Amino acid sequence: FLQKNNRKHSLKCLNVCVCAGENGSSHSSRNASVERGPGRDRQSDTSDSETTDIRRINHQPGTGDGRYDPNKFRLHFEKESKEEVERRKKIAREKILKQVAEKELEIDMNQIYPEEKGLNFPRRPSWHYNMQREELLRKEEKSFLEYLQALHSKNPPGTLSHFEHNLETWRQLWRVMEMSDVILLIVDIRYPVLQFPPALYHYITGELKKYIILVLNKVDLCPSPLVLAWKHYMTKQFPHLHCVCFTSHPGQPYTTRESLSILQKKRIRKKVGWNGGGPIHIMRACQEITAGRVDLSSWEKKIKRDAVAMRTEGDQADDGVESVLMEHNSDIGMEMNSPTQELYKDGVLTLGCIGFPNVGKSSVLNSLVGRKVVSVSRTPGHTKYFQTYYLTPTVKLCDCPGLVFPSQVDKQLQILAGIYPVSQLQEPYSSVGYLCERTNFLPVLKLTHPDHSPETPHDSSTQDWTAWDVCEAWAEKRGYKTAKAARNDVYRAANSLLRLAIDGRICLCLQPPGYTESKDEWESHPDLAEISALQGRTDEEREREDDEDESSSELEEDDRDADDDEDADGDDEDDTVKADRKGLTLNMFSVLGENECA
Numbered sequence: 001f002l003q004k005n006n007r008k009h010s011l012k013c014l015n016v017c018v019c020a021g022e023n024g025s026s027h028s029s030r031n032a033s034v035e036r037g038p039g040r041d042r043q044s045d046t047s048d049s050e051t052t053d054i055r056r057i058n059h060q061p062g063t064g065d066g067r068y069d070p071n072k073f074r075l076h077f078e079k080e081s082k083e084e085v086e087r088r089k090k091i092a093r094e095k096i097l098k099q100v101a102e103k104e105l106e107i108d109m110n111q112i113y114p115e116e117k118g119l120n121f122p123r124r125p126s127w128h129y130n131m132q133r134e135e136l137l138r139k140e141e142k143s144f145l146e147y148l149q150a151l152h153s154k155n156p157p158g159t160l161s162h163f164e165h166n167l168e169t170w171r172q173l174w175r176v177m178e179m180s181d182v183i184l185l186i187v188d189i190r191y192p193v194l195q196f197p198p199a200l201y202h203y204i205t206g207e208l209k210k211y212i213i214l215v216l217n218k219v220d221l222c223p224s225p226l227v228l229a230w231k232h233y234m235t236k237q238f239p240h241l242h243c244v245c246f247t248s249h250p251g252q253p254y255t256t257r258e259s260l261s262i263l264q265k266k267r268i269r270k271k272v273g274w275n276g277g278g279p280i281h282i283m284r285a286c287q288e289i290t291a292g293r294v295d296l297s298s299w300e301k302k303i304k305r306d307a308v309a310m311r312t313e314g315d316q317a318d319d320g321v322e323s324v325l326m327e328h329n330s331d332i333g334m335e336m337n338s339p340t341q342e343l344y345k346d347g348v349l350t351l352g353c354i355g356f357p358n359v360g361k362s363s364v365l366n367s368l369v370g371r372k373v374v375s376v377s378r379t380p381g382h383t384k385y386f387q388t389y390y391l392t393p394t395v396k397l398c399d400c401p402g403l404v405f406p407s408q409v410d411k412q413l414q415i416l417a418g419i420y421p422v423s424q425l426q427e428p429y430s431s432v433g434y435l436c437e438r439t440n441f442l443p444v445l446k447l448t449h450p451d452h453s454p455e456t457p458h459d460s461s462t463q464d465w466t467a468w469d470v471c472e473a474w475a476e477k478r479g480y481k482t483a484k485a486a487r488n489d490v491y492r493a494a495n496s497l498l499r500l501a502i503d504g505r506i507c508l509c510l511q512p513p514g515y516t517e518s519k520d521e522w523e524s525h526p527d528l529a530e531i532s533a534l535q536g537r538t539d540e541e542r543e544r545e546d547d548e549d550e551s552s553s554e555l556e557e558d559d560r561d562a563d564d565d566e567d568a569d570g571d572d573e574d575d576t577v578k579a580d581r582k583g584l585t586l587n588m589f590s591v592l593g594e595n596e597c598a
Ligand SMILES: Nc1nc2c(ncn2[C@@H]2O[C@H](COP(=O)(O)OP(=O)(O)OP(=O)(O)O)[C@@H](O)[C@H]2O)c(=O)[nH]1
Pocket: 217, 218, 219, 220, 221, 246, 247, 248, 249, 355, 356, 357, 358, 359, 360, 361, 362, 363, 364, 375, 376, 377, 378, 379, 380, 381, 382, 383, 384, 400, 401, 402, 403, 503, 504, 568
């Protein structure tokens, strides 16, 4: 039965993946009323309750007539059933949240990528130069379908997390891996085990015999002892890695489970830009790897020059001469390079930036270049096709779109790690619950329980909270109302909370196994000072932060607009997404009464 079921599941999945001619992702919203039980107002869930029917993100792109398809590189995830979505909504409304023990934040690599589950990634099938382009493309499609079948045969329905179903995006990865000498694999320090597929490591270091520099990015969002513990864990598990810590936003205060506060956006903005710490470490790792076979002196000089420009001009350095956009939006199907092509061809080191969506690949690239060449967005999947830049005459950089590898991570956690576009979520509430059970959310959000009666004294910490209650209270606090009936818009509130978490303003950090017991050792580790310096948290810095006036009204004000703002960098984003973020998405159903569109 299971086998049959799996096959059915695989076939469904295959249908989804190969159908061409389904262009576009229709973005629509539909109000759905949810009964909250006796004595409770009906609160509005403005999520797409029927998005399973209208959402197209799972469809393999292609107009079918050879014309340009703007959706070619969209993130494609498998659809969830309506029943599953409803089941999770019900839990979010009924389950009382309980703080989980800190120990439960410890996650081992094998929990996410169990060896026996065959959690591989699609490989490019063999080819030869006499092959016609169409023949190669067909072969790749066939091989991709076989890959999915094999994956689903080992992993029953519902056990895999969301993962990329768009073959075009995998093609980009193949191409970047083929043309790169060294891979910069970028992960978010809050979730390194989620974003480091062992199969990829073994393929690059074992089969391709290339080097990986693991960039532990966004270290500003994590306590320095934890950064250090992750660094040691990863290098112990994967000895061929060159591990480098990085941040594009140094100097931010981080939040912990014990002392949590929503970070102020103005502080984040203040320090965005080039950072002297990270690039030099990546350059040193490259020096070690290339061992004199590439002349990297121009890169070293550039880093020093950028540092001086940064200090004197106080802004992003921009020499404007060496960093040139070379190539973009190439047709991957036409590229037929041997994966074992000559290393450091023509004396040039090619670095390929790969990683999951939203881990900060573009930000790392911008930091390396020393100015903004790639747009940055908090919407996962923003980078749609790979781009190539010359950093110096002997160093080339390739940026790859974010890729989600199959794993067994909880979908809730996957969403909090910023892997799934929040604006596409059908059911955000269970992720809010997951977050609340692992962070000290109440004192931070300063919520009033929806059941609180004005006559009784209020102590939110003694009351039972469901994820739904949290969203409702946040909607009330922020004034999120539905357009038609002016009810609390819990869907928007849930999205807002998830965005705060993804941005690191409500900060959840996973921990390596054994961290809780060995915390003292990490807190007094001799390498700690180096990490703190990279984070921009020198004693001097901390004192300056303490001196800054953090009146509660200021925080309050900042909280209010935290998720309403555009990207800190003012980057381009889909208008629909922007509108959606501001709750302005045109809702064709808003003319209906809430009871009419359930
Ligand atoms: N706190 C913090 N945020 C960062 C850092 N680097 C990037 N970000 C933020 O993370 C989000 C994603 O950054 P990007 O550089 O666009 O990430 P990406 O991996 O290129 O994303 P995709 O286009 O989805 O593949 C943006 O909101 C950035 O501002 C960092 O070092 N620290």
